[in-house]
Amino acid sequence: MASREFQAPLNSIPPGFANPEDTLDVVRAKVDASSDPIPLPGTDVEHSSIGDIPIARVVRPGADDSRTLVFFHSGAFVHGSARSSVGVASLLSISLKSRVVVERDAL
Numbered sequence: 001m002a003s004r005e006f007q008a009p010l011n012s013i014p015p016g017f018a019n020p021e022d023t024l025d026v027v028r029a030k031v032d033a034s035s036d037p038i039p040l041p042g043t044d045v046e047h048s049s050i051g052d053i054p055i056a057r058v059v060r061p062g063a064d065d066s067r068t069l070v071f072f073h074s075g076a077f078v079h080g081s082a083r084s085s086v087g088v089a090s091l092l093s094i095s096l097k098s099r100v101v102v103e104r105d106a107l
Contacts, residue, residue: 043090050101058089058100067098 017030039045039058046057071089089100 039086039090040094043093045086045090053103056086056089056102058086058093058102060090060093060097062097063093063099064097065099067096069093069096069098069100071100071102 017034019026022030043058043060046059048055048057069092071085071092085102089102092098093100
């Protein structure tokens with residue numbers, strides 16, 4: 001039997017959200033819809049690329065140009081995307097006074 005600590009977040013998952021029959025596009029759409037794709041006030045999102053890799057740079061005004069955090073949004077490219085990580089990336093940029101780079105796979 002799972003502990004209360006483990007079971008609590010599982011109970012917050014809406015019925016039908018985790019369906020093993022879902023395609024990758026459906027899973028990403030569900031995760032994106034449940035995330036806040038809007039950067040926090042005080043940050044900007046710049047679309048660019050590093051070589052042939054599309055990226056999003058999340059930057060707060062006054063960020064130290066010598067500091068860049070590369071944020072891997074996890075999910076092993078199975079769920080989630082850069083779009084679902086913009087809120088977290090903007091929080092990191094504000095907190096660290098740094099640019100944050102996220103791969104722009106689905107922005």
